[in-house]
Amino acid sequence: MVFLFQDLKNLYGVAKDKYKEFGVNTDLALNELKQISLSIHCWQGDDVGGFERPESVITGGGILSTGNYPGKARTIKELQMDLTKALSLIPGNQRVNLHASYGDFKRKFIDRNAIKPEHFQNWIDWAKEKKLGLDFNSTLFSHPKADSGYTLSSKSSEIRNFWIEHVQKCREISAEIGRQLNNPVIHNLWIPDGSKDIPVDRAGHRDLLKNSLDQIFDQKLNPEYMKDSLEGKLFGIGSEAFVVGSHDFYLSYAVKNNLMLTLDTGHFHPTESVADKLTAILPFLNGIMLHISRGVRWDSDHVVILNDDLMHLSEEIIRCKNREKIYLGLDFFDASINRLGAWVIGARSTLKSLLNALLQPLELLKEYEENNQLFQRLAYLEEIKSLPFGAVWEYYCYKHNVPVGKDWIKSVEEYERETLVNRT
Numbered sequence: 258m259v260f261l262f263q264d265l266k267n268l269y270g271v272a273k274d275k276y277k278e279f280g281v282n283t284d285l286a287l288n289e290l291k292q293i294s295l296s297i298h299c300w301q302g303d304d305v306g307g308f309e310r311p312e313s314v315i316t317g318g319g320i321l322s323t324g325n326y327p328g329k330a331r332t333i334k335e336l337q338m339d340l341t342k343a344l345s346l347i348p349g350n351q352r353v354n355l356h357a358s359y360g361d362f363k364r365k366f367i368d369r370n371a372i373k374p375e376h377f378q379n380w381i382d383w384a385k386e387k388k389l390g391l392d393f394n395s396t397l398f399s400h401p402k403a404d405s406g407y408t409l410s411s412k413s414s415e416i417r418n419f420w421i422e423h424v425q426k427c428r429e430i431s432a433e434i435g436r437q438l439n440n441p442v443i444h445n446l447w448i449p450d451g452s453k454d455i456p457v458d459r460a461g462h463r464d465l466l467k468n469s470l471d472q473i474f475d476q477k478l479n480p481e482y483m484k485d486s487l488e489g490k491l492f493g494i495g496s497e498a499f500v501v502g503s504h505d506f507y508l509s510y511a512v513k514n515n516l517m518l519t520l521d522t523g524h525f526h527p528t529e530s531v532a533d534k535l536t537a538i539l540p541f542l543n544g545i546m547l548h549i550s551r552g553v554r555w556d557s558d559h560v561v562i563l564n565d566d567l568m569h570l571s572e573e574i575i576r577c578k579n580r581e582k583i584y585l586g587l588d589f590f591d592a593s594i595n596r597l598g599a600w601v602i603g604a605r606s607t608l609k610s611l612l613n614a615l616l617q618p619l620e621l622l623k624e625y626e627e628n629n630q631l632f633q634r635l636a637y638l639e640e641i642k643s644l645p646f647g648a649v650w651e652y653y654c655y656k657h658n659v660p661v662g663k664d665w666i667k668s669v670e671e672y673e674r675e676t677l678v679n680r681t
Contacts (some may be wrong), residue, residue, distance in 0.1 A: 265648075265655050272648035279618045279641060286615040287653050293611060296354040296392045296443070296586030297347075301600050302339045303330040304592040307358030307396070310366060320398045320449065321494055322558075324593030328677025333361055335680070337383050342672055343600040344387070346665040348657035349608065352390040354445075354586050355380060357427050358399065369400065370422035374433035381437050390440040392586065393483075395427040397448045410450045410466040410501040417469055420448075424473050428483065435482030443546055443584055445519050447488040451496025462501045467510065474514060486546040487511050488519035491526055492555075512541045521548035521588055522570065523557025532569040536577050547574075548588035549607055558589045561603035563610055571610035576619060595677070598669045605665075612653065613646055 273283045300307075304322035306329075330336035336359075344351055357369060360376035367376065384391050397408045397420055405411060408420040424446060431444035450462065474485065489504040490496075504525070511518040518538065522531045531547075539545055549567070551559040561567060574583055587607065591599050618637065625634040651661045660668055 261661070262655065265652050265661065268645070268648040269652035272645040272652075275644055276616060276649070279637070279644070280621050281616055281618050283616065283649050286612065287649070287656070289615050290608065290612050290653065291349055291657075293585065293608075294350055294352050294390065295347075295604055295607060296352040296390075296584070297340065297344065297600060297604060298354045298587050298589075299336060299340065299359055300356055301587075301590050301603075302336045302596050304596075305356075305399070305590055307356060307399070308333060309358045309360065309362055309369075322590045322592045324591060326592055326594055326596065328596065328673060328680055329592070330596075331680060333359070333379055337380075338676070339597050340600075341387065342668075343597050343604075344389075346601045346659055346668060347604040347608070348654045348659045350388075351604070352392060352586075353380075353384065354392040354394065356394045357396040357423070357430070369396065370419050370426065372423075372426050372430065374430050377430055377434060381434055384434075384438060390438060390442075391434050392443045392445070393427060393431040393434065394445045394447070395424045397423070397446075403449060406452065406495055407450045407462065407501070408448050409469040410448070410462040412461070412465065417465065421469050421472050425476060428473070428476065428478055428485070431483040432478045433482075436479075441481060442483045443486055443517070443586075444483050445486045445488055445546060445548075447490070447519070448502050449493060449496060450501040451493065452499040453495050454498050456499045459499060459501075462499075463506060466501050466506070470510060470514075474516070484517055484544065486517035486519045486544070488521060488524070488546075488548065490521065490524040490557075508538060511543070515543050517544040517546055517584075518542055519546040519548055521550060521557065522566065523550040523552035523559075523588075524548075525552075527552060527554075530566075530569065532566075532573040535570075535573045535583070539577060539579055539582060542582070544582040544584065546584045546586060548586050549603070550587070550589040558591075560589050560591050560594075560599045561587060561606050563606040567606065567610045568613065571607075571614040572617070575611065575614040575617075595669060595673060597672065597677075598666070601665060601669065609650055612650055616644070616646060616649065617641055 276283050305320055330339050360372055361379040362376055402416050402419050411417045428444055431442040435442040487507040489502050489507040490500050492500055508518055520531050525531060549561055550557055551561050553559050587603050589603060622634055654661045
């Protein structure tokens, strides 16, 4: 280990000098990266199943995880164990993102309009022990009252009121979690509402959604403990022709009501740039929550990898003003591979992209741009691509006591042999 450290230190020294030639201080970049937290989504660990129904019956449309790789977490304890292991392989200080269906219901069925903070005390205590922040999501899918395809915009007042009560409870739970952890919780609201084929009354459903949201946000909660964010989508399973809570709808509502907006990187047309949206809408919003996923054709929730889309997104996060108003979370689920490994791939890839953006000579590039030296700007952007980024990343991992390079893969393989294969 001493030899490894000396090796890494020497390589880092070389990289540091190379970046210095471009006016980049790698030590400062690493310190900035340390200040950024990712909200790691719990639902990758059990295929978006949750723990509210003892018989593990999933009903109601709106979401789907495919695959049956062995080792799925079956209890809160197992999920927390898996999250703890995954977090031990990800450098930095992260958070955990919960869905309302992941409460500790003691194997009793508690319907969603009756959940309380006590059902999440297990998670609060665990987060305190692990020194983690938590975020929270209302769960408006996989439920009989979501079977019609409409929840907060349903034309049935009974169904609509049920889901209004659910979201109200979730906001109260979020505030209590934030109070106990002394760390504000972002409460995110996504609904699956929409139509598989061409609707006639789009306006009717959107009027109902606006009315439901007005009732929900009529209750004012302490912003020191919780923040509200709304998440739109282009289309989804069963809502290919019409999504009630579209990007345009929620952007307008968030601006008018001083709320945050969630941008899921898989919820837009493949030719749209989510990176470009950041500086277009951030000046008008209370904040942006990013749910980072990877869209492949029409499916939005593939494991995040270090691709051009992710790199462009991170560059805009680092370059834009008011970066402190942007919050980062992961949102993908893949049951066809080792679930814990998927977490780590996504998180490490996202952190790599952020570090790469922090290592760009931003002030110099801006200067070239201001002086209309566009050849120099492009040339530098190309030259920095071949700088020894990997050495800086590996040094960062070592300094945070997580496996360097590919060593983390062996750790996941050992965990699978010793723990996951024993689950049936």
